[in-house]
Amino acid sequence: MKFLAFKKKYIDVKLILLLAGFYTLFNLVYFLKLAYIRAYASKEVLTPWSDIIFHNLIYDWFIVVIYMSLIAVSTKRLLNKRYSWYKIFLLHTLFSILIGFVIRFVFDVQGILFGRMKFSEYSFKASIDRMMYVIELNFLIYFAMIFIIYTYYYLKQVKEAEIQRSQLESQLSNTRMKMLSSQLQPHFLFNTLNSISALVDIDTKKAQNTIADLSDLLREILYSGENYKVSLSKEIRMLDYYLNILNLRFSDHLKLKKHIDSKLLDRLVPALILQPLIENSVKHGYSYRHTTLVINISILKKNKFLILKVANDGKHLPQEKLNIFEKGVGLKNIRDRLFTLYGEKAKIIIRNRKEKGVETIIKIPISQTH
Structure with a gap:
């Protein structure tokens, strides 16, 4: 019962699908760019497409969508508790950096579990270097999705306010007519x-x-x-x-x-x-x-x-x-x-x-x- 109440209050399936759709589109653009580079620009030894699709795009897609779904839930709670905007901005800045650590950690664990890398060969410094290489991209993607989240909640709030206004007009009109009728x-x-x-x-x-x-x-x-x-x-x-x-x-x-x-x-x-x-x-x-x-x-x-x-x-x-x-x-x-x-x-x-x-x-x- 508590989970159902939490789900009803904080989890919005439409918003999660919207975030998933956005990141799917982003990955599609990245895939097309990569296909063009491989076909016309790069002369180097290339990573097999199977590794790119399954070990990069799919895993990355699941990690980001799950992470941003949790961020959407947290954002709804932050809005309900009416935190100040500068605190919310600082939290999101922290989360935008944290997403890089999360992605890198999952990729490293996945690589060790599937034999793509030995645990003895694991280097925390090398992992941090790879994360820092794309930190600004993670930052931009994160805040693009945060923009989607806040825009979604704002438009939903406007729509609910309009529905509430319509309901109140009807209810108040009914009250006036009832009272006038009684008098x-x-x-x-x-x-x-x-x-x-x-x-x-x-x-x-x-x-x-x-x-x-x-x-x-x-x-x-x-x-x-x-x-x-x-x-x-x-x-x-x-x-x-x-x-x-x-x-x-x-x-x-x-x-x-x-x-x-x-x-x-x-x-x-x-x-x-x-x-x-x-x-x-x-x-x-x-x-x-x-x-x-x-x-x-x-x-x-x-x-x-x-x-x-x-x-x-x-x-x-x-x-x-x-x-x-x-x-x-x-x-x-x-x-x-x-x-x-x-x-x-x-x-x-x-x-x-x-x-x-x-x-x-x-x-x-x-x-x-x-």
């Missing part, structure tokens, strides 16, 4: 408008504020742009419009408490992520035995992660409904967006609390500020 449902508008109507003669100012909240809420959903992430302060501001309307609708039957670290207000969070959690708490929290509801919204930092938690003290969810985010459009959309934005680093958990109520926890890496 435009007749019962929501009728209840809100009836509450406003009842307030007009009793508390004109509060009625005006509620109209403003409803207007601002719908405006934020419709016209807040296609930003995939927004500052936490902006997300809280939009949430407040919704919470104000909920407070009006449910009056004394709903209490909303917020515990938000003010130092995190400029951090980035996925747009429109909190309201569906509140909506879900209201929808599933009330019951005949739970006619009042307290919803706690807490946002804090833990290590390098941002923790967003929405908890209520209403009824427990049956076990079969705890995977509601797999079925419900709103929460499933949140899960999909989190995966698109952060991959496996993001987590979403829905669980019953010990005594009563349900809590939803979202854990995301802390994003850089604007």
Whole structure:
């Protein structure tokens, strides 16, 4: 299992085939050059073609392709760990020299094993001399293949970013439409408008504020742009419009408490992520035995992660409904967006609390500020 996970994360078969194809082309050019020299230029005693093909080209091809495949894997790990560029350059310079030692060592061992050279005749100095004779060629070949590796990873990253952007646009659009649909449902508008109507003669100012909240809420959903992430302060501001309307609708039957670290207000969070959690708490929290509801919204930092938690003290969810985010459009959309934005680093958990109520926890890496 660990090998399969490593292979999926670091080993790219297409890249290895690309490197093998490049070095095959290089060897083909070298072979054609050698054939021309042997036919038209050289008058010396020539090495048999069988030795050149099998003992030079084929062995050399396998050594270089295997070595560069390992370099491709190492490069992917270096990129994932975000090493500085000068450290990466120094490492590759070292590897470009090391490849000559590797090739020479394998050739010497192969020569001894197949009887082309006696061990007693082996000279380390002569081996180093032969390596130094082609060191600049090894250097150029190595960095040519490194250029292929980095270009491949860059183009792949650009393609993945474009796919991610397309997915996020679709997911964010679905979120907006879902939220807009839920707010435009007749019962929501009728209840809100009836509450406003009842307030007009009793508390004109509060009625005006509620109209403003409803207007601002719908405006934020419709016209807040296609930003995939927004500052936490902006997300809280939009949430407040919704919470104000909920407070009006449910009056004394709903209490909303917020515990938000003010130092995190400029951090980035996925747009429109909190309201569906509140909506879900209201929808599933009330019951005949739970006619009042307290919803706690807490946002804090833990290590390098941002923790967003929405908890209520209403009824427990049956076990079969705890995977509601797999079925419900709103929460499933949140899960999909989190995966698109952060991959496996993001987590979403829905669980019953010990005594009563349900809590939803979202854990995301802390994003850089604007």
